[in-house]
Amino acid sequence: MKKIAGYLIFLSFFLSSDIAFAQKSMRLNAGWEFLKQDLGGVWEALRPVGLGNPESVPLWGNVNLPHCVNATDAVDPDANYYQGPAWYRTRLRIENPYQNGRTILHFEGAGQKTEVYVYTTKVASHVGGYDEWTVDITDAVAAFQNEEVYQKQFKGQVPVSIRTDNSRNLETIPSDLSDFNVYGGIYRYLNLVYVPPLSVEKMFVKAEVDVQGKFGKLNVSGRFYNPTGLKNATIHLKLIDPRGKVVAQQEKKLNNLNDDTDLWSLQINKPQLWSTDKPLQYRLLYDLVSSTGSYKSEDKIGFRNIDFVEKGPFKLNGNRLLLRGTHRHEDHAGVAAAMTAEMIRTEMQMMKDMGVNFIRLGHYQQSGIVLNLCDSLGILVWEEIPWCRGGLGGETYKQQARIMLTNMIEQHYNHPSIIIWGLGNENDWPGDFAEFDKEKIRTFMKELNVRAHKLDSSRYTAIRRCDFCADIVDVYSPSIWAGWYRGAYTDYKKVSQDEFAKVKRFLHVEWGGDSHAMRHSENPDKALSKIKTGESADERAGDASLFGGAARISKDGDWSESYITNLIDWHLKEQENMPWLSGSAYWPFKDFSTPVRPDNPVPYMNQKGVVERDFTKKEAYYVFQSYWTDKPMVHIYGHSWPVRWGDEGEEKMVKVYANCTEAEIFLNGKSFGIKKRNSQDFPAAGLRWNLPFLKGENTVKAVAKKGKVTVSDEIKFIYQTEKWTKAAKMTLTKINKEADVATLEVKLFDEAGIQCLDATNWVNFGLTGDGRLIDDLGTSSGSRKVQAYNGRAIIKVKLNKGKSVASVKSEGMPTIFETL
Structure with missing residues (x-):
């Protein structure tokens, strides 16, 4: 692979996202101070601090990395999230073990513009919040170590100051019109790396195999980091199969260390294949030896054959595979984009346990940790650049897009999980510029498509929702939101067939709808009677608004988990009988923060996830499991539905989601019969009963069987037959206390004291005293302002071993208080 000239506009070089430089690398997690504002200059970051000096302002706080500037304010219901400069500072003791070695700062991602200083010297800047980049600080460190203050003031440590900036800027991507936050901070890991004078910057490993899996081919090329201009070296390469056996090895003399260099080509008979069920990986070990020492590292690769059949399905290793997918944003309760490796691992494992075999990473290059997990778990990937909404800017804008595409492909080139490079999302969405020229957008999209194929000819390109560019890329996904933004969910199959006929290769990404966790409904499909059906189910301008416009479920529905499980259930049962379908990806896996949805039941949250922002599973998670997994499971709908309602003697539906052959239901110990599962018997694949509560x-209780395995599930709830009127008063009760954390619940009642089980009033929690609300989490039980779910709402309080008074207010009702 050859470099595309002119794409480097900052001091940086690119490396493998997973293991390059692992030999002498350490994460710089602790010992950082943070300031959420700008400084007059870097010198302000170097002033002596502490020591009781009241003039040491502004005041810095202690943080660990990764850290997001917007960890909590992204979901503050009362303010816009901060977009602007912020500073980080630390002191490093540099101890490079290599003679004349290079000292590197490796950023796995920082947003959105970053400047790096060693003492007062600016050593690098970077534009873009999602690609990896590195800074060679060797010379700046050496210069500082010659200054008197190195030992006298800084005691042999090197001060490093980093400025990040996520200010609004129309000439950078992604657009601030995007339906996600453009976060700031050092929100992925930052590593201190020591390398010898000559090292491997990037290995490009292309692993190919024929459809039958008989003949494998491996091509390896390398790029070297050689700042001192060495002329000669030797590289030793070794390929290890998934069982640990050495397949082949190679030694090559090198006399050109400044350009991409072909290193190894070999054929492998019947390679062990990577698949979603058995994600087998080979290891490529390499040792670069020169007069200055040795650099050792490795990369993981996989042999697999992919084929998006024209006018047909997707095939992996020659067999049809229905892509069962979802989406991911880098976003989590309490930390925003700064997810730790443990959090990421938990999230990806939850996806795999739900039955996911495909993921679209929306809408930007994501952490190498994510890609490594997709490789090892067996999850196929569509990864894309953040050219998202707003239109098309000028040359600076386009150059950033070119760079980000190049970086994404080169940094994640070796991952067997990746099958698609995404070039854009919703590029038909204007707003950032006075001019919106479709032909100019088409011209630039064509340029990106050519670039992507030049960088990597082995994978497909794709975009979502830009019909006038649909013919440019290899794979296209139109906008189909049947049952949410337009139409009814029963329109899904017909609309998909119509869209399938228009393009060469069809893949449906983004479908679903919002659900307010813990809100349930006895009549979830009621709003469908208002909806116009039989037409396009695309999303249009204003459809996300909760006010005005045509009737649509996104505005007129109840946002209950009950409705969304029906919508998902219908889509999944239809997909089982669409043999031409390559696959789909539900939007998204987890609720995430967004600045464009302040009026949602949890303010500033996109609530379409099947889990909440803190990994709490919604009911929808189990619907997917019932269709997509093999390990026996059973789940009765309604685990977070404490009170159901209806008339005395009325039979009420109970739905059971299971992947088992049959299930038996028991009400209060009495059996109400066994039913067989039939995926085409909607809802709940026939596993539903009308019971007299x-x-x-x-x-x-439900007992389900699959072969010789029996699984069961049980729920308890109250059945209320009293009718209520308008909510008029509230109660606030401490319902639980664990350690130093209390859980509070507000309930809404009418004048007669009957709980209003369909009340959706806004409630606002407050607290004064020693404790603090555990809020700004972006969850249904972690926001101080939230819509009620079935006439109640929950929040937790950290008591701090003291005394506090909690309050709840809601318009039209007396404010209430509770002493804790």
């Missing part, structure tokens, strides 16, 4: 407490 008793007034008061009820217990429902």
Whole structure:
């Protein structure tokens, strides 16, 4: 692979996202101070601090990396999230073990513009919040170590100051019109790396195999980091199969260390194949030896054959594979984009456990940790650059897009999980510029498509929702939101067939709808009677608004988990009978923060996830499991539905989601029969019963069988037959206390004291005293301003071993207080 000239506009070089430089690398997690504002200059970051000096302003706080500037304010219901400069500072003791070695700062991602200083010297700047980049600080460190203050003031440590900036800027991508936050901070890991004078900057490993899996081919090329201009070296390469056996090895003399160099080509008979069920990986070990020492590292690769059949399905290793997908944003409760490796691992494993075999990473290059997990778990990937909404800017804008595409492909080139490079999202969405020229957008899209194929001829290109560019890329996904933004969910199959006929290769990414966690409905499909059906189910301008416009579920529906499980259930049962379908990806896996949805039931949250922002599973998670997984499971709908309602003696539906052959239901210990599962019997694949609940407490148990395995599930709830009127008053109760954390619940009642089980009033929690609200999490139980779910809402309080008074206010009702 050859470099595309002219794409480097900052001091940086590129490396493998997973293991390059691992030999002498350490994460710089602790010992950082943070300031959420700008400085007059870097010197202000170097002033002596502490020591009781009241003039040491502004005041810095202690943080660990990764850290997001917007960890909490992104979901503050009362303010816009901060977009602007911020500073980080630390002191490093540099101890490079290599003679004349190079000292590197490796950023796995920082947003959105970053400047790096060693003492007062600016050593690098970078534009872009999602690609990896590195800074060679060797010379700046050496210069500082010659200054008197190195030992006298800084005691042999090197001060490093980093300025990040996520200010709004129309000439950078992604657009601030995007339906996600453009976060600031050092929100991925930052590593201190020591390398010898000559090292491997990037290995490009192309692993190919024929459809039958008989003949494998491996091509390896390398790029070297050689700042001192060495002329000669030797590289030793070794290929290890998934069982640990050495397949082949190679030694090559090098006399050109400044350009991309072909290193090894070999054929492998019947390679062990990477697949979503058995993600087998080979290891490529390499040792670069020169007069200055040795550099050792490795990369993982996989042999697999991919084929998006024209006017047909997707094939992996020659066999049809229905892509069962979802989406991911880098976003989590309490930390925003600064997810740790443990959090990421938990999230990806939850996806795999739900049955996911495909993921679209929206809408930007993501952490190498994510890609490594996709490789090892067996999850195929569509990864894309953040050219998202707003239109097309000028040359600076386009150059950033070119760079980000190049970086994404080169940095993640070796991952067997990646099958698609995404070039854009919703590029038909204007707004950032006075001019919106479709032909100019087409011209630039064509340029990116050519660039992507030049950098990597082995994978497909794709975009979502820009019909006038649909013919440019290899794979296209139109906008189909049946049952949410337009139409009814029963329109899904017909609309998909119509869109399939228009393009060469069809893949449906982004479908679903919002659900307010813990909100349930006895009549979830009621709003469908208002909806115009039989037409396009695309999303249009204003459809996300909760006010005005045509009737649509996104505005007129109840946002219950009950409705969304029906919508998902319908889509999944239809997909089982669409043999031409390559696959789909539900939007998204987890609720995430967005600045364009302040009026949602949890303010500033896109609530379309099947889990909440803190990994709490919604009911929808189990619907997917019932269709997509093999390990026996059963789940009764309604685990977070404490009170159901209806008339006395009325039979109410109970739905059971299971992947088992049959299930039996019990109400209060009495069996109400066994039913066989049939995926085409909607809803719940035929596993539904109409049961006569008793007034008061009820217990429902389901026992399901799959082969010789039996699994069961049980829920308890109250059945309320009293009718209510308008909510008029509230109660606030401490319902739980664990360690130093109390859980509070507000309930809404009418004048007669009957709980209003369909109340959706806004409630606002407050607290004064020693404790603090555990809020700004972006969850249904972690926001101080939230819409009620079935006439109640929950929040937690950190008591700090003291005394506090909690309050709740809601318009039209008396404010109430509770002493804790």
